[in-house]
Amino acid sequence: MKLVMIELAIDFQSEPVRVVVTGAAGQIAYSLLYMVAKGDVFGPNQPVILHLLDIPPMMGVVQGVVMELSDCALPLLRGVVPTADPDVAFKDVDAAFLVGAMPRKEGMERKDLLAANVGIFKVQGQAIERNAKRTIKVLVVGNPANTNALVCSKYAPSIPKENFTAMTRLDQNRATAHIAERLNVSCADVSNVIIWGNHSSTQFPDVRHANATVNGAKVSVSEAIKDDEYLKTQFVEKIQKRGAAVIAARKLSSAMSAAKAASDHMKDWWQGSANWVSMGVISDGSYGVPADVVFSFPVICSDKKWTIVQGLEIDEYARGKLDITAKELIEEREEALAVCQDSNL
Numbered sequence: 001m002k003l004v005m006i007e008l009a010i011d012f013q014s015e016p017v018r019v020v021v022t023g024a025a026g027q028i029a030y031s032l033l034y035m036v037a038k039g040d041v042f043g044p045n046q047p048v049i050l051h052l053l054d055i056p057p058m059m060g061v062v063q064g065v066v067m068e069l070s071d072c073a074l075p076l077l078r079g080v081v082p083t084a085d086p087d088v089a090f091k092d093v094d095a096a097f098l099v100g101a102m103p104r105k106e107g108m109e110r111k112d113l114l115a116a117n118v119g120i121f122k123v124q125g126q127a128i129e130r131n132a133k134r135t136i137k138v139l140v141v142g143n144p145a146n147t148n149a150l151v152c153s154k155y156a157p158s159i160p161k162e163n164f165t166a167m168t169r170l171d172q173n174r175a176t177a178h179i180a181e182r183l184n185v186s187c188a189d190v191s192n193v194i195i196w197g198n199h200s201s202t203q204f205p206d207v208r209h210a211n212a213t214v215n216g217a218k219v220s221v222s223e224a225i226k227d228d229e230y231l232k233t234q235f236v237e238k239i240q241k242r243g244a245a246v247i248a249a250r251k252l253s254s255a256m257s258a259a260k261a262a263s264d265h266m267k268d269w270w271q272g273s274a275n276w277v278s279m280g281v282i283s284d285g286s287y288g289v290p291a292d293v294v295f296s297f298p299v300i301c302s303d304k305k306w307t308i309v310q311g312l313e314i315d316e317y318a319r320g321k322l323d324i325t326a327k328e329l330i331e332e333r334e335e336a337l338a339v340c341q342d343s344n345l
């Protein structure tokens with residue numbers, strides 16, 4: 001018991017990690033900042049200094065968030081740096097949550113968002129290149145997340161491409177929760193659900209390799225649900241359209257669940273993952289996916305690195321789904337790079 005206490009005391013002295021959250025005045029950040037500041041992401045003994053970036057008109061709101069963070073009296077929070085200057089925001093940071101972007105409104109297609117948002121990620125890539133630690137871990141949440149992550153990495157060429165990821169964890173969590181509800185088990189009893197491809201309605205939520213513990217026995221989800229047709233059609237569609245369903249109901253895009261997913265993603269990357277998790281990562285051509293797109297694969301994380309899970313069977317049905325979402329990502333990439341060049345930012 002004594003030994004444990006000494007170890008905790010030493011950990012507590014460790015250098016704070018600097019973490020930037022962009023879109024700090026927004027609704028996702030409002031939930032996410034609390035999770036980061038109380039130790040959910042970087043560990044219960046790891047102090048943090050939060051950098052909060054938003055645009056100049058939102059600085060008043062950001063000041064309110066700074067006050068609330070202070071009022072939470074969180075022992076791990078060692079400092080807060082509110083700013084509208086990307087060079088200040090990214091200075092010496094260890095981890096970045098790139099949340100700030102224009103959110104999708106009801107009836108708005110993701111493609112409409114692309115032109116509005118790629119410029120933001122070009123500027124932030126350049127600021128990362130100038131200021132951040134070379135080991136920075138970047139998670140892009142702002143949509144279109146996969147393509148924004150690609151754009152950002154292109155403008156930070158001295159930082160490894162593997163350090164830029166996009167969030168599909170919300171889709172994974174949605175799919176996992178849906179299967180758990182259907183089987184009347186806890187989410188913790190469902191593992192290895194995969195999201196392939198883009199964080200969009202072309203994503204492929206795949207439970208062909210997923211397992212569930214039902215009545216104490218571990219079985220495949222397919223065996224447990226006993227309805228492959230449902231898993232291939234209605235289930236896939238439900239997860240693909242879940243974001244739109246939340247917008248229709250809330251008149252705002254997912255926020256609490258998006259923050260939880262961002263926290264899960266960075267935590268697994270930083271501290272290691274127990275099971276497969278899905279992350280948008282730079283494609284190396286695995287599973288016949290074209291290179292140079294940020295594509296969601298099943299990965300395992302350890303030593304602060306992700307590795308794509310290899311050797312999974314891709315049948316004709318899955319091949320079709322992977323190809324559709326890959327095609328969309330290639331189109332997005334071409335449009336995004338054209339916008340970056342035209343805008344001369």
Ligand SMILES: NC(=O)c1ccc[n+]([C@@H]2O[C@H](COP(=O)([O-])OP(=O)(O)OC[C@H]3O[C@@H](n4cnc5c(N)ncnc54)[C@H](O)[C@@H]3O)[C@@H](O)[C@H]2O)c1
Pocket residue numbers: 022023024025026027028029053054055058099100101102103104120140141142143144145167168169170171199253254255258
């Ligand atoms: N990947 C996912 O699973 C997922 C899930 C939900 C939402 N999202 C996306 O996350 C993003 C944020 O959503 P939200 O609900 O928090 O939106 P929000 O509108 O509440 O907040 C966005 C914030 O970003 C700020 N911002 C805009 N441009 C900025 C810039 N250049 N630098 C810094 N900050 C900037 C805005 O001022 C605003 O405060 C949206 O793009 C949304 O579509 C992604």
